[in-house]
Amino acid sequence: MNPDDAVCVYGAGHIGCYVGARLAAAGARVTLIGRARVVDELRRNGLGYSDYLGRRGEVPAAALQLGTGPEAAAGAALVLVCVKSGSTAEVAALLGTVLAPGTVVLSLQNGLHNAEVLARRLPACAVLAGMVPFNVVPLAPGRYHQATQGQLDARRHEALVRWQPLFARAGLALALHDDMPAVQWGKLLLNLNNPINALSGLPIRAMLHDTAFRRCMALAQQEALAILRAAGIRPARMTPLPPRWVPALLRLPDALFLRLAQRMLAIDPHARSSMADDLDKGRVSEVDFINGEIVALARRLGREAPVNARLVALMREAEAGARKVWTGPQLLARLRAG
Numbered sequence: 001m002n003p004d005d006a007v008c009v010y011g012a013g014h015i016g017c018y019v020g021a022r023l024a025a026a027g028a029r030v031t032l033i034g035r036a037r038v039v040d041e042l043r044r045n046g047l048g049y050s051d052y053l054g055r056r057g058e059v060p061a062a063a064l065q066l067g068t069g070p071e072a073a074a075g076a077a078l079v080l081v082c083v084k085s086g087s088t089a090e091v092a093a094l095l096g097t098v099l100a101p102g103t104v105v106l107s108l109q110n111g112l113h114n115a116e117v118l119a120r121r122l123p124a125c126a127v128l129a130g131m132v133p134f135n136v137v138p139l140a141p142g143r144y145h146q147a148t149q150g151q152l153d154a155r156r157h158e159a160l161v162r163w164q165p166l167f168a169r170a171g172l173a174l175a176l177h178d179d180m181p182a183v184q185w186g187k188l189l190l191n192l193n194n195p196i197n198a199l200s201g202l203p204i205r206a207m208l209h210d211t212a213f214r215r216c217m218a219l220a221q222q223e224a225l226a227i228l229r230a231a232g233i234r235p236a237r238m239t240p241l242p243p244r245w246v247p248a249l250l251r252l253p254d255a256l257f258l259r260l261a262q263r264m265l266a267i268d269p270h271a272r273s274s275m276a277d278d279l280d281k282g283r284v285s286e287v288d289f290i291n292g293e294i295v296a297l298a299r300r301l302g303r304e305a306p307v308n309a310r311l312v313a314l315m316r317e318a319e320a321g322a323r324k325v326w327t328g329p330q331l332l333a334r335l336r337a338g
């Protein structure tokens, strides 16, 4: 174990535990900071990972440093921020009390502005935007499963170069990008589907087999593409098809879609969006940081984004307790309603 590979994961949830498990299995000294209930679970069960390729591994609790507060992050050379976007400001303030100047802080979060929020509180650290393009689901206490393919993405920065071999050993290649905002917008376009998945109550694969839910996804993405075009933003391509063709693919009739979208459908049958988990656990979702960004960008341009605004409103209602499982045709009618 190399002490220079001291990695702290702030936010021991789906992503934090999965990435932390893989880095620990690759020989890094990993500290996981999470809620007491999760930390207790890891102390009892250790931490295990598996993925869609059948790779799996176990890290005994004794091989992990576990904590519930920022003091456990002191001394880390690399901090991976893995909380939901709504918790970033709080975590930034906590990290500001303990991190040494020069610590590398990588946000592995969806949304567009988490790295900026962190950087404001951590001006002496190298704070970088990152991205997890794959889905992680918990299978049992302390057991996390990567359900879809994908490598990790991050903003190109010399501070990350020395970490790339560790990520590669862990089986999580870290790709560095010159235009990280384009990658974030490309991922955000795909994440516009998350509230649709949460409202459907279905796993993602089952939702993709439903023509009406696919049309809901196409509506949200097409609206967003038009707003991005008007703003002069070119999202990076995150799927085999360029983003502008994805709505047309989603609108295809079932038989044709099922034939042409094999890669999109090559997804673990239990995979669900993390917004679905948020509704199950009674938590506020990240919808403001995903679909809400399209609504906000439209407003800045003097335009509207009614489909994404309706998705934000429906998630707000669901978060407030008005949980309703929507059928595809019901949701499609609601999103089209003027």
Ligand SMILES: NC(=O)c1ccc[n+]([C@@H]2O[C@H](COP(=O)([O-])OP(=O)(O)OC[C@H]3O[C@@H](n4cnc5c(N)ncnc54)[C@H](OP(=O)(O)O)[C@@H]3O)[C@@H](O)[C@H]2O)c1
Pocket: 010, 011, 012, 013, 014, 015, 016, 033, 034, 035, 038, 068, 082, 083, 084, 085, 087, 090, 091, 108, 109, 110, 111, 132, 133, 134, 135, 136, 137, 274, 283, 286
């Ligand atoms: N899950 C996925 O498959 C997936 C895929 C790609 C990207 N992402 C993105 O990755 C990020 C993390 O998502 P996730 O699904 O891993 O979230 P998650 O499962 O909710 O994990 C975050 C964990 O951090 C905890 N936490 C928050 N503030 C904390 C604090 N101050 N101290 C200690 N623990 C704290 C949360 O507890 P509480 O719930 O009690 O606040 C939660 O247990 C999000 O931006 C998400 O969009 C997720």
